[in-house]
Amino acid sequence: MADRLLEVKGLKVRFATEDGLVRAVDGVDFELDRGKVFGIVGESGSGKSVTAMTILGLTRDRNTRFEGEVVYKGQNLLAMPESRLRDVRGNEIAMIFQDPMTSLNPVYKVGDQIIEAIVTHEDISKRMARQRAVELLRQVGIPNPQQRVDDYPHQFSGGMRQRAMIAMALSCNPDILIADEPTTALDVTIQAQILELIDKLKDDFDSAVILITHDLGVVAEVADEIVVMYAGRVVERGSKRDIFYDPQHPYTWGLLGSIPRLDRPKPKKLHSISGMPPSLINLPQGCKFRPRCPHAFEKCQQEPELENRVEERQHLDRCWLSVDDKRRLREGTIVGEAQEVA
């Protein structure tokens, strides 16, 4: 029996701005079990970061409207008062961010920032917290943690800072670690190390991970289940196998086709999804991907539901095309043969 940690039901997040209501997240559902890595994939503005920050209540503001539920241990985090939510933040659900260069406060020592996280949630002496900070830095692979704990962030490299961020996030042994583009700002060589580290520590700390990225290559390494988001909603959802070997939504094809691959014949031109993501204030009628979709037809004027259309029961998508058409059409986008023939 899977140990269910988090359930997101019908989550909608809207920001009231001077230009109008921004529908940043428009109906997202997923569940997270202990020990799993859950990938959220999408381009900028697809609502993936807002979803993650909303789980922790970091998007709370006078101008933000929420709908739906985020259930953690039987409690709806969206309705929880700020003072109680603070006990969850950093303690039971922790988060690491995209840019390690700016995510640590430059005027405090790295160790002190980790200690701050520990003493906020636990009744523990400063000395004990410091010992734990050193131990955490060792676990995330910082050499000489005894000395480095007294360094300032600017004395760390980018990869080390992200390791320190991970150490800080894990300092209170959280159930869930949310990693928002944890590798985007890092060198490719460091990216793989950080991903491996997250994957390993997830088991050491018996946590679950929500991994947010625009890079399918990143989730391919570690994710168990993946949702693909577009314009604030989920367009496809399935296991890693489903998404990579039997993708059903043209947007997913586009993402897969945009990755340069060495194991396939080289296309004339790397695929790119034409056009721009829609404005979240004036969303298009029907399927939100329609204006950019090369396979759109009349039926796309109505928005398809996120439902199961293939043999695999857990594999859901939001596209009107028949499964046979999809399997036929997608090769052109993903492999790029269409260009080669032409």
Next chain:
Amino acid sequence: MTAFVIRRLIGMVAVLFMVSLLVFVVFILVPGGDPAERMAGKNPLPANIANIRKKWGFDQPFYVQYARMMQKALNGILPGRHGEYDILTSFQNRQDVVKEIQRGLPATFSLCIGAGIIWLFFGIVVGVISAVTAGRWSDRLITTFALIGISMPVFFLGIVLRYFLAEKPAHPIFPDGGYVPLTKDPTQWAFHLVLPWFCLSVLFIGFYGRVLRSNMLDVMNEEYVRTARAKGLSSQRVLLRHVLRNSLIPIVSLFGLDFAAVLGGGAILTETVFDLKGVGWYAAQSVGDLDLPPIMGVTLYGSFFIVVFSALVDFLYAFLDPRIRPT
């Protein structure tokens, strides 16, 4: 760090030397005409002029004159014997400039230290309140008052306050200008200084409040503040330890230089309006009389504070921001 402090101190002395040389050149060498002739009055005897020249040392080479000026200026700081006549002696009334400046110090220091504490404190309070409530009515109200404060000239505000609170009423709340030494009567000292303190602080409070507000709004959008919130810190702790701490760094340099400027005789208007016979008042009098030596003396005195405080600001900066801390 020690090397940095030593380097900075040497630099400070070098700057002070250059300033004093420049002051000497501008005030003694450049002005046309022989100062002795100017002092001797109308239709003087040639012997009279020669006499003055000799007595005041104008017949000496410029470096001797400079050395004597500096010796005298330094004597004001370090205890020592003061020469009878010298370059730092008023042309107008033959008073010793160094002694006159020393006489103005208690009033100037009382005014500036008090006002400095007031404007720093209220500047921070105003900045924090308007940053936290940015866009709401309290922020708009504060912004309006801050802009009024910044654009209110001291001579206008001072005179209006003095007229309506000290001069006009039958039983005035505040004394009508002047200074009472702290050692003589602390209550009267404070009472005499309330209006000047207020007057001098208003501009700085408005200005610092605006600067701090925009600094804080910038810092609030920094990612490390989001990290701090994601750690589960209380909003007060995020505000004080992460937002305010980082926003105050630029305020430190503003305060250091502004404070040095008013301490160095820059509060000319406030001191004049309220008859506080401090250094700024003395400077104003001397400018009115076109009396060069006192102006020269006040310039030297003021530059001393500016240079010392900008060095202090540098030290404090290195302490506050580890990124610029020299290793």
